Amino acid sequence: MASRRSWSVTAVALTALLATGCGTGMREFLGLDEADSTASIADLNQYHDPLVLLSRADKLFDKKNYLEAALAYERFLELHRLHRQADYAQFRLGLSYLKQFRSIDRDIEPVTRALKAFQFFQSKYPDSLYAAEVRTHLTTCRRELAESELAIGRFYYRQGSFPAAINRLEGVVKDYGDLPIAEHALFLLGQTYVASGKSDKARQRLEQLLAQYPNSTYQQRAKERLAQLHPDNACGTSPAEHAVSSALC
Numbered sequence: 527m528a529s530r531r532s533w534s535v536t537a538v539a540l541t542a543l544l545a546t547g548c549g550t551g552m553r554e555f556l557g558l559d560e561a562d563s564t565a566s567i568a569d570l571n572q573y574h575d576p577l578v579l580l581s582r583a584d585k586l587f588d589k590k591n592y593l594e595a596a597l598a599y600e601r602f603l604e605l606h607r608l609h610r611q612a613d614y615a616q617f618r619l620g621l622s623y624l625k626q627f628r629s630i631d632r633d634i635e636p637v638t639r640a641l642k643a644f645q646f647f648q649s650k651y652p653d654s655l656y657a658a659e660v661r662t663h664l665t666t667c668r669r670e671l672a673e674s675e676l677a678i679g680r681f682y683y684r685q686g687s688f689p690a691a692i693n694r695l696e697g698v699v700k701d702y703g704d705l706p707i708a709e710h711a712l713f714l715l716g717q718t719y720v721a722s723g724k725s726d727k728a729r730q731r732l733e734q735l736l737a738q739y740p741n742s743t744y745q746q747r748a749k750e751r752l753a754q755l756h757p758d759n760a761c762g763t764s765p766a767e768h769a770v771s772s773a774l775c
Contacts, residue, residue, distance in 0.1 A: 576606045580615060587622060596622035613651040617660060620644040624663060627670065634674045641667040672702035676711055683714060688722040709735065713744040716751055725755050 583598030599619040606612060620643035626636035644664045651657065679694035695718065698711035712735040719728035732748045732755075742748070 574605060576609050580611060587618060592622045592625040613654040613656060616643065616647045617656040620647060620663060637667050637670045668702060669705060672698055672705055672707045676707055680714060683718050688718050691718045709739045709742055713748060716748065720751060729755055
């Protein structure tokens with residue numbers, strides 16, 4: 527309802543300005559510089575016309591100017607959320623964010639924005655022609671976010687900041703447990719809990735790894751860690767010392 531009211535107010539305001547021929551009022555409404563006296567009402571109307579706005583956004587996207595394209599799609603959606611091509615604009619908005627992402631060692635914020643844009647798309651346009659593509663891109667966003675969290679968790683582990691590492695890695699298991707990356711997070715969690723002296727939690731996560739991923743590449747190493755945690759362990763090193771000194775995944 528809020529979007530409909532906003533659209534009604536916008537339409538009424540523009541109609542009034544156009545009807546009175548008030549170019550100055552139109553410029554003020556659209557946020558344009560009043561010094562530009564050469565712009566006609568027809569020129570100014572292009573700043574609001576949905577097809578013109580969408581075409582401008584598409585041209586920016588095609589030129590790989592994804593930052594400006596995102597702003598242009600946002601502008602379109604602010605003014606024309608009820609337009610028949612709003613689903614397309616929302617789809618391209620998410621893509622514009624995602625295209626700004628470079629790698630997990632860079633700013634992850636574009637992926638977070640893309641995820642939110644695609645999630646909004648799913649809730650608003652479930653039957654859209656772009657729905658299948660959006661689902662694919664959502665999976666990509668979640669994978670990138672999970673890999674970023676895993677990389678941060680691994681960094682904290684290597685720095686000996688075990689509580690911070692556990693927080694990140696548990697987040698990966700909780701939020702991205704349906705993705706293959708959870709296998710890596712579980713193994714590293716076992717390592718981290720061992721290094722923290724939390725043997726019970728280490729056993730829990732390593733056993734979970736073996737149960738969920740019976741063909742895991744970490745199978746042998748996980749079994750070795752569990753053997754280190756066994757009460758009958760006769761090895762010369764403690765479980766924590768063994769975990770810290772072992773090679774990381």
